[in-house]
Amino acid sequence: MTSTPSSTATSTLAPIGESRPGAEWWRTAVIYQIYPRSFADASGDGIGDLPGITAHLDDLASLGVDAVWLSPFFTSPQKDAGYDVADYRDVDPLFGTLGDFDDMLEAAHARDIRVIIDLVPNHSSDKHVWFQQALAAGPGSPERGRYMFRDGTGENGELPPNNWESVFGGPAWTRIEPTSAEDPGQWYLHLFDSSQPDFDWNNPEVRAAFEKTLRFWLDRGVDGFRVDVAHGLIKADGLPDYTPPAEADSMGGAEPVPYWGQDGVHQVWREWHRVLDEYEGDRALCAEAWLPTVDETAKWVRSDEMHQAFNFPYAMSEWDAAQLRVVISESLRAFPAVGAPATWVLSNHDVIRHATRLAMPGHPQGHGVGPSTPGKPDPAVGLRRARAATALMLALPGSSYLYQGEELGLPEAMELPDDVRQDPTWFRTKGERYGRDGCRVPLPWTADQSAFGFSQTGESWLPQPAEWTALARDVQEDQPDSTLWLYRTLLATRRAHDLGAGSLEWLDGFGDDVIAFRNGDVTVIANVGTTPVALPKGTLLVESDAFAGRELPADTTVWIAAD
Numbered sequence: 001m002t003s004t005p006s007s008t009a010t011s012t013l014a015p016i017g018e019s020r021p022g023a024e025w026w027r028t029a030v031i032y033q034i035y036p037r038s039f040a041d042a043s044g045d046g047i048g049d050l051p052g053i054t055a056h057l058d059d060l061a062s063l064g065v066d067a068v069w070l071s072p073f074f075t076s077p078q079k080d081a082g083y084d085v086a087d088y089r090d091v092d093p094l095f096g097t098l099g100d101f102d103d104m105l106e107a108a109h110a111r112d113i114r115v116i117i118d119l120v121p122n123h124s125s126d127k128h129v130w131f132q133q134a135l136a137a138g139p140g141s142p143e144r145g146r147y148m149f150r151d152g153t154g155e156n157g158e159l160p161p162n163n164w165e166s167v168f169g170g171p172a173w174t175r176i177e178p179t180s181a182e183d184p185g186q187w188y189l190h191l192f193d194s195s196q197p198d199f200d201w202n203n204p205e206v207r208a209a210f211e212k213t214l215r216f217w218l219d220r221g222v223d224g225f226r227v228d229v230a231h232g233l234i235k236a237d238g239l240p241d242y243t244p245p246a247e248a249d250s251m252g253g254a255e256p257v258p259y260w261g262q263d264g265v266h267q268v269w270r271e272w273h274r275v276l277d278e279y280e281g282d283r284a285l286c287a288e289a290w291l292p293t294v295d296e297t298a299k300w301v302r303s304d305e306m307h308q309a310f311n312f313p314y315a316m317s318e319w320d321a322a323q324l325r326v327v328i329s330e331s332l333r334a335f336p337a338v339g340a341p342a343t344w345v346l347s348n349h350d351v352i353r354h355a356t357r358l359a360m361p362g363h364p365q366g367h368g369v370g371p372s373t374p375g376k377p378d379p380a381v382g383l384r385r386a387r388a389a390t391a392l393m394l395a396l397p398g399s400s401y402l403y404q405g406e407e408l409g410l411p412e413a414m415e416l417p418d419d420v421r422q423d424p425t426w427f428r429t430k431g432e433r434y435g436r437d438g439c440r441v442p443l444p445w446t447a448d449q450s451a452f453g454f455s456q457t458g459e460s461w462l463p464q465p466a467e468w469t470a471l472a473r474d475v476q477e478d479q480p481d482s483t484l485w486l487y488r489t490l491l492a493t494r495r496a497h498d499l500g501a502g503s504l505e506w507l508d509g510f511g512d513d514v515i516a517f518r519n520g521d522v523t524v525i526a527n528v529g530t531t532p533v534a535l536p537k538g539t540l541l542v543e544s545d546a547f548a549g550r551e552l553p554a555d556t557t558v559w560i561a562a563d
Contacts, residue, residue, distance in 0.1 A: 023501075024282040024284070024307075025066065025067075025114065025282055025284075026067075026224070026282065026284040026286075026307055026308060026341070026399060027341040027398070027399060027500070027501070028066075028341070028397075028398065028399055028498075028500025028501050029066035029067050029114070029399050029400075029500070030064070030065050030066050030067075030394070030399070030400050030401075030402065030491055030494070030500075031065065031066065031067045031068065031069050031116065031399065031400070031401050031402070032060060032063070032065040032067070032068050032069070032401075032402045032403075032404065033068070033069045033071070033348055033349065033401060033402065033403045033404060034053060034068050034069065034070050034071065034404055035048075035071045035349045035403075035404055035440060036048050036049065036050065036052075036053065036070055036071060036072075036073050036082075036095055037081060037082070037094070037095075037440075037442075037461060038404070038440050038441065038442040038443060038454075038461075038462070039052060039053055039056070039404055039442075039443060040052030040053060040055060040056050040443070040445065040454060041442070041451075041454055041455035041456075041457075041459070041460075042054075042055060043096075044455055044456055044457035044459065045094075045455075045457075045459060046451075046455055046457070046459025046460050046461045047094050047095075047461050048095075048442065048454070049094065049095045049096050049100070050073060050091065050095050050096035050097075050100040050101055050103075050104050051096055051100055051103075051104075053068075053070070053104050054100070054103055054104040054107050056445075057104075057107050057108055057111055057113065058111070059473070060111075060113060061111045061112075061113060062488070063407060063484075063487060063488055063491065064487075064488060064491030064492055064495065065113065065402065065491065066112075066113070066114065067113060067114035067115065067116060067223065068108065068113060068114075068115055068116070069116040069117070069118070069226050069286075069401070070115065070116070070117050070118060071083075071118050071349055072085060072117075072118045072120060073091055073092060073095040073096075073101070073117075074086075074087060074088055074089075074090065074091065074092060075087035075090045075091070075092045076092050076125055077125055077127050077195065078092075078094070079125070079193055079195040079196070079424065080192065080193055080195070080196060080424055081422070081423075081440070083120050083192075083196070083228065084120075084123075084124070084125035084126075084127075084193065084195050084196045085120050085124055085125055085128065086124070086125040086127045086128050086129075087128070088119070088120075088210075088213045088216075089212075089213055089216045089217075101220070102220065105220065105221055105222065106221075109221070114223035114224075115221075115222055115223055116222065116223055116224040116225060116226055116284065116286065117217060117222050117224075117225060117226070118225070118226050118227075118228060119210075119213070119214075119225045119226070119227055119228065120228040120229070121199065121201075121210055121227065121228070121229075121233060121268075122191065122192075122198060122199065122228065122229040122232040122233055123190065123191070123192060123196040123197055123198045123199060123229075124196070124197060124199065125195060125196065126194070126195045126196070126197055127195075130143070130146050130147075131147060131197050134146060134147055134149065134188075134197075135176060135179075136179070137179070138179050138180060138182075138183055139151070139179075139183055139186055142205075144186070145200060145203055145205075146199060146200060146203055146205060146206055147188055147189075147197050147198065147199060147200055148188060148189035148197070148198045148199075148200050148235070149186045149187070149188050150173075150186060150187055150188075150189070150239070151184065151186055151187070152175065152184070152185070152186070152187050156184060157184040157185065157186075157187075158175075160172075160173035160175075160187050161173060161187055161189075161239060162239050162240065162241050162242075163241045163242070163243065164189070164191075164239075164241075164242060164258075164259065165243075165244070166190065166191060166192060166193070166194075166428060167191055167192050167251060167366065168192055168193055168424045168425045168428045168429070168435075169425060169428040169429035169432070169433060170428045170429070172189055172190060172191055173187040173188065173189060173190070174187065174188060174190060174194045175187045176188065189235075191229075191232065191259060192424070193424040193428065198232075198235075199233070201233040201234055201264075201265070201268060202234070202264075207268070207271065210272075211271070211272075211275055214272060214275050214276070215275065218275070218276070218279050218283060222283075223281065223282075223283055223284065224276070224283050224284035224285060224286065224307070225272075225284075225285055225286070226286045226288065227269075227272075227285060227286065227287055227288060227306070228288055229251075229288060230265070230269070230287035230288050230289045230300060230306065230309070231260050231261045231265065231287070231288075231289035231290060231291060231300070232259060232260060232265070233262075233264075233265045233268060234262040234263075234264035234265040234268075235258060235259045235262065236258035236259070236262055239258065240258050242257060242258050242259075244257070251290035251350075251365060251366065260290065260291075261289075261291055261296065266299070266300075266302075266305055269285065269287070269300065269305040269306050270304050270305055272285060273285065273304055273305055273306070284307040284308060285305075285306045285307050285308070286306065286307065286308040286309065286310065286343075287300045287301070287306040287308070287309040287310065288310055289309050289310070289312075290312050290365075291312070292313075293313065293330075294311070294313050294314075294327065294330040294331050294334045294335070295330070295334050297309050297310075297311065297312070297313070297334070298334040298335050298337065298338050298340065299338075301335060301338055301339075301340035302338045302339070302340075303338065303339045303340075306340075307340065308340065308341065308343050308399060309340070309343065310343060310345055310348075310401070311327075311331055311335075311342065311343045311344055311345060312345075312365075313327050313330075313331075314327045314328070314331060314344055314345070315345045315346055315347075315348075315351065316351075316365065318358075318361040319358045319359075319361070319385050319389065319528060319555075320528065321512060321513050321514060321515050321526075321528040321529065322512065324392075324515055324528070325506075325515060328396065328504070328515075329506075331344075331398075332396075332397065332398075332504055335398070341397075341398040341399050342396065342397065342398035342399075343398055343399045343400070343401065344393045344394075344396055344398060344399070344400045344401070345393075345400070345401040345403075346386075346389055346390065346393060346403075346406070347402075347403035347406050347439065348401070348403045348439075349403065349436065349439060349440055350365065350366065350436055350439075351365055351366075351436075351439065352368065352369055352412050352438070352439060353386075353403075353405070353406065353410060353411055353412045353438075353439045354385075354386050354389060354390075354406065355379075355382045355383050355385075355386035355406070355409055355410060355411040355412070356369070356377055356382050356411045356412035356414070357382075357412070358382060358385040358386060358389060359377030359378060359381045359382035359385060360373075360375055360376065360377040360382075366425060366433070366435070366436065367425075367433045367434070367435075368423070368425065368426075368433055368434030368435045368436055368437070368438055369412060369414055369434055369438065370414055370415075370416065370434035370438065371414065371415055371416075373414065373434070376414065377411075379411055381555070382411055383409050383411070383483070384544075384545055384555045384556070385555045386406070386409060387409070387483060387486055387544040387545060387557075388526055388527075388528075388544040388545070388555050388556050388557040389526075389557075390406070390486075390487070390490065390544070391486070391490060391524075391526070391542060391544040391557035391558075391559070392515060392524065392526045392557050394490045394491065394494050394499070395494070395499055395517075395519055395522065395524040395557075395559060396499075396504065396519070397499065397500060397501065397502045397503055397504055397519060398500060399500065400500075402487075403439075404443060405443050406487075407483060407484055407487040408443070408444070408471045408472075408473060408476060408483055408484060409471055409482075409483035410441075410443075410444075410468070410471060412438040412439055413437075413438045413439075413441040413462070413464070413465050414438055415465065416437055416438060416441075416462065416463065417463075418431065420437075420462060420463060421434070421435065421437050422437060422461075422462070423435030423436050423437045437462060440462065441462045441463070441464055441465070442454040442455075442460050442461065442462060442464060443473075444464060444468040444469070444471055444472040444473065445472060445473050445474065446472055446473070446474045447469045447470075447472035447474060447475045451464065452464055452468060452469070452472050453472070453474075471483075481546060486542075486544065489542055490542055493522075493541050493542055493559060497519075497520055497521060497522050497541075498520065499519050499520060499522060502519040502520040503519065503520075504517045504518075504519055505517060505518045505519075507523065507525075510525065510533055511529065511531075511533060512529075513527065513528050513529025513530070513531070514526065514527055514528065514529065514533055515528060521561060521562065522541065522559050522560070522561060523536065523538060523559070523560040523561075523562070524557065524558070524559055524560075525552060525557065525558050525560070526556075526557040527552045527553065527554055527555065527556050527557070528555070529554060530554045531554070532551040532552060532553055532554070533551065533552045534550065534551055534552075535550045535551065535552050535558065535560065536560065537562075537563060538560035538561055538562050538563055539560065539561045539562075539563060540558055540559070540560055541558075541559040541560065541561050542557075542558065542559040543556065543557075543558050544556050544557040544558070
């Protein structure tokens with residue numbers, strides 16, 4: 001896992017603030033996910049880049065976020081938008097240079113914004129030097145031992161080692177050409193695309209290489225890592241056959257899966273935790289771990305493992321009061337029980353944007369929606385629910401994640417033409433699943449510029465819907481009732497009342513379709529039903545949508561301070 005950096009200069013930046021056990025920044029932070037290729041393009045090639053991020057840091061500071069998380073910007077063939085990494089210790093020229101990264105990191109820290117970067121340890125690109133060496137070496141070689149190579153089954157090894165399916169559709173095994181007369185042609189495992197071979201994490205050389213990668217970025221000053229597929233890495237002994245249910249989410253379901261959530265993966269995170277402990281400034285690890293329950297997810301954030309884990313049971317909840325109350329209660333029981341904060345998230349680069357998803361439930365994660373999807377949502381209903389859901393989420397104790405563009409109320413781009421799609425899921429399922437392109441369309445910054453100001457040349461790697469003109473950031477700046485201003489108000493009020501560090505007390509008496517609780521001195525009421533609800537006395541601090549009188553309309557959330 002060697003690297004030839006484009007810049008040898010490093011900058012170990014001073015930590016932001018002081019470290020206090022139990023009051024670390026990541027326990028209450030609002031963290032904004034940047035998907036670099038779709039955030040802002042400074043070079044004009046139609047793909048977002050690091051200088052584009054630097055140019056808009058003031059916009060994020062004015063939004064009020066505490067940190068940013070950057071999806072991968074490492075050297076990559078971009079078969080899976082950078083989640084196929086060829087060099088973990090350098091920047092892909094699409095996004096700039098290591099010097100551009102250092103400039104961005106320094107500029108973010110100057111604005112008291114911490115920076116978390118994505119790491120992808122489950123698999124590499126097939127263009128990684130290690131995999132190229134493995135292809136050239138023979139069966140049983142140390143080079144092949146870094147990956148999951150296995151002999152095939154059948155009379156001549158012509159069948160794959162087991163029946164596992166790729167997350168992106170199709171088989172999870174690809175056979176390579178024989179290297180000699182004695183080599184029948186082994187198979188390698190790729191839980192994702194065939195261009196993304198899985199590492200063998202039982203190999204000490206793999207573990208050592210990733211420790212060097214952690215130190216490379218920590219020495220540059222990053223504040224932590226979001227870890228891709230953190231419930232993967234270790235596979236069940238013997239690689240037993242497994243057939244998932246037809247409608248299961250692609251990253252995990254309600255039953256045990258031999259390639260997700262194996263006990264051995266926890267030792268990996270303990271090793272990473274010890275590395276981060278050597279550095280000042282409360283460096284943090286956040287797990288992307290798709291587990292069936294909150295209690296299962298909490299195992300990833302025990303005191304010597306990850307610091308946070310995405311709360312996907314919450315993210316995938318429908319707009320249903322009973323369901324939300326259960327997952328909120330379970331989260332606030334399970335995560336603190338192991339010394340970790342509860343985390344909350346509604347959208348990211350892998351799921352349907354919640355301004356669409358909450359108005360059209362029932363679509364498994366990773367499958368996506370598109371032009372032929374039945375039951376298309378009412379955009380007004382979706383936006384209203386999204387605003388209400390965000391107001392509910394940001395009032396909860398713990399840490400929250402936002403996905404770029406949700407502060408503009410962006411819906412899923414459902415009408416993308418087939419010929420512009422780039423997600424491997426679309427190709428591997430021969431168009432049966434639309435995949436994730438619809439949540440990755442570049443942001444609209446200015447209404448009257450080409451590509452909505454994403455790129456000054458008018459280039460955009462995915463086309464932006466014409467109706468996003470009304471959602472452009474500069475338009476919303478001048479609208480006090482816009483989603484942008486709602487997010488600013490929510491974040492400022494959350495900070496002023498220290499809601500992230502608070503505690504939740506459920507309130508009864510509002511009906512089955514209402515979620516009501518008190519967090520510190522703020523009462524939060526969300527009407528998830530269809531009938532208006534009478535509000536108690538108090539000053540309205542925030543309304544997800546404006547209304548008259550003291551009855552809370554459907555699909556609306558309020559924060560109330562006692563008089």
